Amino acid sequence: MTETEMMLKGYGLTTAEIFYRMPDYIHVLNSFVWQDYDVAPDHPKLFEFIEFWQREIDGPLHSVRFSHRKMMKSGEWRNVVGEFTYH
Template identity: 75%
Template structure:
């Protein structure tokens, strides 16, 4: 069942960005880069490793290196329900 980004963030997911360098299939001396981004759980990163395994099994361009960063945008303790709003003027 698909979940919204807010639901994922409240469950502890953070935004993971990976910069993947790979070699061109026909020109092995040329490196290309690919940016991948998804919500993932640190420190195991199951989504990112699933994508890397998919890449290695199904794509021709062999991986050279992967750099990634992870940032939690909000957590359960930072979320609060606001029930009212006050406006001046």
């Protein structure tokens, strides 16, 4: 799907800030920012990424905070058939 099709189907931009610790330096808190188009309120892509992190990456998660913004609402889009140019 293109980004426009995803927006029309209810997807929005999800941004997550992931706080984690490195195995060798457990007293240092690091952050990682992740963004992708996802569907609220279930956020399947975000939770898939978090499961991947826990399964494949050595740095244990400390916390995750995220926000979601729907890029386009149903009333904001309309189909335009013609275009007029004014000079």
